[in-house]
Amino acid sequence: MNMDEPSIDAVLSPELITLEEPPAEKDACIEFMLDRAVEAGRVSDRETALEALFEREAETTTGVGKGIGIPHAKTDAVSRPTIVFARSSEGVDFDAMDGEPATLLFMLLVPAEGGEEHLELLSSLSRALMHDEVREDLHEAESKAAIEETITEAVA
Amino acid sequence: MDRVVTVVPEDGLHARPAAEFVETAGEYDADVQVGPVDxxxxxxxxxxxxxxxxxxxGDDVELVAEGEDAEAALDALEEVLSTPEAESAT
Incomplete structure (x- = not known):
């Protein structure tokens, strides 16, 4: 493994994981998740980050199917890579190609000058989420610690 | 049948080019797989x-297709991967 690759521990922390039900509407859900990162002190400029996230969604949805939404953006509003996790019991309509509403939500924010970091995080997370048991564990986890452990192990 | 194609769009196989690629792959009567060469x-x-x-x-990917429309699927997918984003028809 490349030593420069961001380790998952550095990007995910308990204050970035929420067990609260996010809003069922996509834009509101994205704002809700962004606010977790803002509250954790990860975002210097909320509006800039939000604009970058919405711009990316406007290009094409980040609903990748199998009930997963990965809204993401490269933005100077963060100084280090950040992942926010939320879980929706109702499901959020991300307009995914397979028509499934998103129930597992990951927001990725990466500094603008981050280069390939962005793609590496996105691909390792997606690779982990292709496994049925990882998705099941995330649905069933009862604590932030259990979610953190599942994601960390799956991405490692 | 299989084919190696170089990915031209600036975003790589992400965002809009990826969406087009996935949509195109689903349009044909063929089972299509994609991965790194070998x-x-x-x-x-x-x-x-x-x-x-x-x-x-700039990465190369290997496309493998099986089924009635395998060749047509490979042709269409090669076109998606070979089209710089600004010129893509969306």
Missing amino acids: GDPVDAASMLAVTSLGVAS
Whole structure:
């Protein structure tokens, strides 16, 4: 493994994981998740980050199917890579190609000058989420610690 | 049948080019897989699977198609991967 690759521990922390039900509407859900990162002190400029996230969604949805939404953006509003996790019991309509509403939500924010970091995080997370048991564990986890452990192990 | 194609769009196999790729792969009567050359292929009609590959602009990918429309599917997918984003028809 490349030593420069961001380790998952550095990007995910308990204050970035929420067990609260996010809003069922996509834009509101994205704002809700962004606010977790803002509250954790990860975002210097909320509006800039939000604009970058919405711009990316406007290009094409980040609903990748199998009930997963990965809204993401490269933005100077963060100084280090950040992942926010939320879980929706109702499901959020991300307009995914397979028509499934998103129930597992990951927001990725990466500094603008981050280069390939962005793609590496996105691909390792997606690779982990292709496994049925990882998705099941995330649905069933009862604590932030259990979610953190599942994601960390799956991405490692 | 299989084919190696270089990914031209600046975004690599992400964002709009990936969406077009996945949509196109699902349009044909063929089972299409995509992966690194000589690596482990994944379902080309799954956005999650395609995103997991982490393909950047300039990378080569190997497409493998089986089924009645295999050749047409490969032709269409090669076109998606060979079209710089600004010129793509969306």
